[in-house]
Amino acid sequence: MRQEKRHKLQLFYEILCAIEEDTMHNEVAKPTHVQHFTRLSYDKMMNHFDELEEKGMIHRVSGLVAITAKGKMFIEQYDQLINLIESAGL
């Protein structure tokens, strides 16, 4: 089945949610777990990690990733955006 192309914001959201989900059980998330959740190729995911780290939404420690307060805020804002768009019938 053809997968619908995801918007960059949606990709960031899915990556951050996956990291947050994984860090509920451990302190940091494993990139392989995040890759499994987000269904992204490893290379693409690492590129997104670089971008998210640059924006201060995640930080990486010895190959593992953790979400920052800014990343959590992004998740909240994205949730608000989707709720707003859906409620407005858009």
Place this chain on the structure above:
Amino acid sequence: MGGHEITGMAVLDPNVLNPFVLVSPAVAPALAAAITAVSFSLSLMISRYFFKSYGFSGFGYLLGLPVGFAFLGASFLFEASSLMYRADPLLYPAFFWIQMSLQSEAFALIALSYYYKNSDSNQSGRSVRIRDVLVTTLPLAMVAIPFLVPTFTLATKPYFNYAGLADLSFYMRIFNMAVIGYIFKSTIASLVKAANIKLLYVPAAFALLGLEQYSLVLAYFDNSVSAFIGSAAARIAGLALFAYIMHSVTSRKRMEIEARKAA
């Protein structure tokens, strides 16, 4: 119906440009100030919610909503201003014309957001030439009509023809009703698609704004105070409902409750 025949407006305003003049002159300024303050604040509140979302996401199709609601708020200010200057033969019709243009432009911009969102999601693999032309010209026409029609009327008859302006307001309100009808149809389509009864509030809010326009058309025909008061009530109810939805879906408390339910 009452007061306007016995006021000085009967001479200036036989066709009633600003329906606030239908109300008793003793009450009209206070009523106009109250209705305008509430309508303006609600419009700006809604505009702010959408502007924040646009700023966060950068989704181009969202831009019509904040700008549209800001225009709608501004149109209410011009409506009140035209009442304040009702004795001025130049400013009264000028403010009325600005109000009409802004209001129609506002609804057209809001409709554009729905139009572009729908044309985005309905995009099929192969593009059709006629469809492309329609996609480009229809939104342009929708935005251009509310500005071009009154400007053309003023350019061809540079003096203010009150009866002509009142007739123009009738056509502009018909245009508004058609545009709101399109928005209503789009929101109902989303409601059916999502099968979520909570999404019924937005079409209801737009239906109330449509009812406001319809009541103003009735007021145009029979100078009825009750039709005008009904239009103001429908306007405030529609905007308040919209603002309430925007507030409730973005409030932290509601999202926490939903997250708890999902868990």
